[in-house]
Amino acid sequence: MQTQIIPVPFYEDTLLMIGKDNEPMVAMKPIVENMGLDWGAQQIKLSEKFGSVSAIIPSTGGDGKTYNMICLPLRKLPAWLYSINPSKVKPELREKVIRYQEECDDALWNYWTQGTATRPGTMTVADRLRVHRARHEVINKLVDTTHAFKRQALYEELTEISTLLGYAAPALAVLGSTEPDEPAVMTEFWDAIEELNNLGIKTNHARDTSIIAININEVVRLAQENKIPLPNRQEIRRNIHLSKYNSYLINTVVNSAIAGKSMKCYIFKALGNGTIEA
Known part of the structure; x- marks a missing residue:
């Protein structure tokens, strides 16, 4: 037969x-x-x-x-x-x-x-479609993300996915951008405020917990009294609008939650780690 x-x-x-x-x-x-x-x-x-x-x-x-x-x-x-x-x-x-x-x-x-022979590492059509969708999702996230560390992690994921498909990953620079780093002056400024807070010295005059109200003259004085390093007030004022840790909103008068009276303060949206207390 x-x-x-x-x-x-x-x-x-x-x-x-x-x-x-x-x-x-x-x-x-x-x-x-x-x-x-x-x-x-x-x-x-x-x-x-x-x-x-x-x-x-x-x-x-x-x-x-x-x-x-x-x-x-x-x-x-x-x-x-x-x-x-x-x-x-x-x-x-x-x-x-x-x-x-x-x-x-x-x-x-x-x-x-x-009924089919697939080489090791070769994907089916359905698998490739799923990987393509994952690739598009990562690209969209990269375009929308400005945080440097998150962008790097997403780019490593995109590179791995692209390799699976046999593609080269596009350059990171064409997939959105990274937000500017926090100026060194403002990093020192927020570090000093955190140190004061850790000593039990309140600096946030805001009654609204979603914002932070800081009187710069007061912070400079408190830092000097407690021997905490801090840039001079002119440098702080020149860079304060570039704050990223807690983003700057406006300079205005508030009813102080600490002093119980009106005070001129710089107002920030609270985006940091929540260590600054009212």
């Missing part, structure tokens, strides 16, 4: 598999020749070492002709593959021999059981 040959794609090659009594058999000559090995020498090895399990199967090819093929059960293919020492083949064949040893039997088994 003749059996139809099943062609199986494997990288740039085509392997031939044949079903016999519900067991997958592999035509050996195509594999040997695809790997660049000598068929005559391997035919002898098959006869001597695998004669008890190999079979000559008459099969009908796509041209309608009948061929006698020396076949091995798929379960025995790894034993033959690993009987080949890659270090003893021509250097130009070494990489391909190793590829066959590592992937060939899995590809054939997947084709036999699932």
Whole structure:
């Protein structure tokens, strides 16, 4: 009884598999020749070492002709593959021999059981669509994010996703921008206020917990009294509108929650870590 040959794609090659009594058999000559090995020498090895399990199967090819093929059960293919020492083949064949040893039997088994052979690391169409959607989401987040650390983390994620798809990640500079860093003067300013707060000295005159009201003259005086480093008030006033830790809003008079009277204060939206108390 003749059996139809099943062609199986494997990288740039085509392997031939044949079903016999519900067991997958592999035509050996195509594999040997695809790997660049000598068929005559391997035919002898098959006869001597695998004669008890190999079979000559008459099969009908796509041209309608009948061929006698020396076949091995798929379960025995790894034993033959690993009987080949890659270090003893021509250097130009070494990489391909190793590829066959590592992937060939899995590809054939997947084709036999699932009807498809997928190279390791290759995604299905559905997988690629999901990864494309994830890539677009990360790109959108990058465009909308100005925080430097978050942007770097998102860019590393985008690079990894792009690599999965075989794409190069676009330059970070074209995907939005990073907000300017907090000026050093303002970093020292907020650090000094936090130190005062840690000493139990209140500096926030706001009654509304969503804002911070600071009287600069008072903060400078308190910092000097407690020997806390602080830039001079002129430098603070020149940079205060650039504050990022707590963003600057306006300079106005407030009813102080500390002194119980009107005081001229610089007002900030509370975006920091919440350590400044009313």
